Amino acid sequence: MHYFWAFVVGGALCVIGQLLIDLTALTPARILVLFVVSGVALSALGWYRPLAEFAGAGATVPLLGFGHLLAQGVVAAVERHGLLGALTGGFSAAAGGIAASLVCGVAASLAARSKDQC
Amino acid sequence: MKLSKQEYDRMNRQASPPSPVAKDCLWAFFVGGAICLLGEVLRTAYGRAGFILTDASALTSITLVALSAVLTALGWYQKLASRAGAGTLVPITGFANAVVSPAIEYRVEGLVTGVGAKMFVIAGPVIVWGMMASVVWGVVYYFLRPMMGG
Amino acid sequence: MGDTLFFERPASVMGYASVGGKREAEGPLAEGFDLLETDTTFGEKTWEQSESRMQTLCAELALRRCGIDAAGVDLLFGGDLENQCTASNYTMRGLGIPFVGLYSACATMAEGLALAACFVAGGLARRAMALTSSHFCAAERQFRFPLEYGGKRTPTSQWTATAAGGVVLSADGAGPYLRAVTFGRVTDLGIKDTNNMGAAMAPAAASTLLAYFRDSGRDPEEFDRIYTGDLGAVGSALAMQLCEREGLRLEKIHEDCGLLLYDRGRQQVGAGGSGAGCSAAVLCSHILPQLKAGALQRVLFVATGALMSPTTALQKESIPGIAHLVAIENA
Structure with missing residues (x-):
């Protein structure tokens, strides 16, 4: 059943993004920023954790989950290091995903070439 | 031509076809849902392999990022995204695509001035504003904590 | 003049x-x-x-x-x-x-x-x-x-x-001849969407066409075709509406280079083709050969351009358009 809810919740979050693209003048870059910042805010309000527990990857894989990850990381770091944790927590929590993207980017730039879309 | 910008704006709205919202949303739902489903399958598998929950989640993200990088390099992610829209934009695979695609594209301008400088030209704002939000929340949390009886 | x-x-x-x-x-x-x-x-x-x-x-x-x-x-x-x-x-x-x-x-x-x-x-x-x-x-x-x-x-x-x-x-030759040209004026009716350049350019196309017909005193009926450049589906419809508001009916003889170069039903090109090469290639692969062959005798070629840059677009400036016209005739 958790597979089903991961699919439905993940799909639904993407539909929200699609509605924002189609019905507002927001560009994709703005929508992504909005998603991440909203993820931080929802997590701060304590609303995102229940969704993440309910839908698993359906809530953590969309960029809202990236915001949730940042917010959780910063809370854990403040608990351990005090105010310093406010600066270190976010990046520490996000390091895996960002570093993986960076490494993949460098590798792909060496392995692949820009191709036409037609 | 005696025509106000407001009048022309009205004409333009009538002449411009709207996005096919229902079709776009179906694509976004099924492709985005499928990527999240794959994430859940991976997370469960990593959990069964003995990783603790946070590590299993991180490994899931990293696997999806690597998969997206391969599809991006092959040019397939772009082809899928031209139909799936937000379905490929919103998941973390979209973030990886936003990092990997400029790295490939601007390779011809050099490893430092091309790949290095342009890699985060699209994804950078997500990191900047995500980090800012988390720092603000961290500071707020620091001062709220005593009041929450912690 | x-x-x-x-x-x-x-x-x-x-x-x-x-x-x-x-x-x-x-x-x-x-x-x-x-x-x-x-x-x-x-x-x-x-x-x-x-x-x-x-x-x-x-x-x-x-x-x-x-x-x-x-x-x-x-x-x-x-x-x-x-x-x-x-x-x-x-x-x-x-x-x-x-x-x-x-x-x-x-x-x-x-x-x-x-x-x-x-x-x-x-x-x-x-x-x-x-x-x-x-x-x-x-x-x-x-x-x-x-x-x-x-x-x-x-x-x-x-x-x-x-x-x-x-x-x-x-300077010498048997035609087709470039009988007249109209250099356009930059026109801007406030369109800001860089994904809708046809709408941004349509007022410029209409403005240049109106100027030509006013200056020449000619009737649209005298032309076999009027080719606008790269307005696409949206811009073409708007340009025709703008001309009609001023009493110039061109629908019957109007074609657009951006709509000719691709088959929009079969090829995914949105509202049509664009680019400095689009109208140039349509001119040289489609319009001039027909004039040479005598299938067309008299045409207007009106290429349109959207004059923004990525920088001005990010600064929320609207998109200025321009259209230049060339009258090409066999006689």
């Missing part, structure tokens, strides 16, 4: 050529192209050099069809969409013809052709050439996103053609 220049001794079209890429090869005008290359790198390492190579091939083909070499051309008016018009600059580094670099975005072919017509008709040049190009990949990486980036296009967006067109004009 107004904004229109009429020539007593008009320049004659001596020869022309068009080059296209893969999507153009799959389009309805494929047969009219002189060269179609499905490998859109044109054997080069960067997209910028690919575009220059394509433009060079186009120039060489046009000269060959005229039976002359580069030394036989007094002056070349050229341009493209790349920053600082580098595609043309690098083409001209190899070609060695006195060069005037132009930028009017997708209107550049009409601008170049109009200037070349003026120089030849005014006796300032014996032979002059107009040459423009655009390359989808060079334009995407400069104006929009990396080619591997996944994004969905809006239905109003247009597809930058990978194509080049070149025309050689001569």
Whole structure:
């Protein structure tokens, strides 16, 4: 059943993004920023954790989950290091995903070439 | 031509076809849902392999990022995204695509001035504003904590 | 006279050529192209050099069809969409013809052709050439996103053609003749959406067409066709509405280069084609051959350009448009 809810919740979050693209003048870059910042805010309000527990990857894989990850990381770091944790927590929590993207980017730039879309 | 910008704006709205919202949303739902489903399958598998929950989640993200990088390099992610829209934009695979695609594209301008400088030209704002939000929340949390009886 | 220049001794079209890429090869005008290359790198390492190579091939083909070499051309008016018009600059580094670099975005072919017509008709040049190009990949990486980036296009967006067109004009010849030109005025009715450039350019097209018909006193009925450049589906509809508001009915004879180059039903090109190479290639693969063959006698070629930059678009400036007109007639 958790597979089903991961699919439905993940799909639904993407539909929200699609509605924002189609019905507002927001560009994709703005929508992504909005998603991440909203993820931080929802997590701060304590609303995102229940969704993440309910839908698993359906809530953590969309960029809202990236915001949730940042917010959780910063809370854990403040608990351990005090105010310093406010600066270190976010990046520490996000390091895996960002570093993986960076490494993949460098590798792909060496392995692949820009191709036409037609 | 005696025509106000407001009048022309009205004409333009009538002449411009709207996005096919229902079709776009179906694509976004099924492709985005499928990527999240794959994430859940991976997370469960990593959990069964003995990783603790946070590590299993991180490994899931990293696997999806690597998969997206391969599809991006092959040019397939772009082809899928031209139909799936937000379905490929919103998941973390979209973030990886936003990092990997400029790295490939601007390779011809050099490893430092091309790949290095342009890699985060699209994804950078997500990191900047995500980090800012988390720092603000961290500071707020620091001062709220005593009041929450912690 | 107004904004229109009429020539007593008009320049004659001596020869022309068009080059296209893969999507153009799959389009309805494929047969009219002189060269179609499905490998859109044109054997080069960067997209910028690919575009220059394509433009060079186009120039060489046009000269060959005229039976002359580069030394036989007094002056070349050229341009493209790349920053600082580098595609043309690098083409001209190899070609060695006195060069005037132009930028009017997708209107550049009409601008170049109009200037070349003026120089030849005014006796300032014996032979002059107009040459423009655009390359989808060079334009995407400069104006929009990396080619591997996944994004969905809006239905109003247009597809930058990978194509080049070149025309050689001569002081003497058997036609078709460039009888008149109208240099357009920059027009802006407040459109800000860079994914709807047809709407941004339509007022410019209407303004230039109105100026020409006012200046010439001619009737649209006298023309076989009016070809606007790269307005696409949205811009074409708007331009026709704008003309009609001023009492100028053109629907029956109007066609748009952006709608001719591709089959929108079969090829995913949004509202149609665009780019400095789009109208140039349609002119050289479709319009001029029909004039030469006598299937058309009298046409107007009105290429339109959207004059924003990525910087001004981000600064929320609206998009100024321009349209230049050339009247081409067999008689």
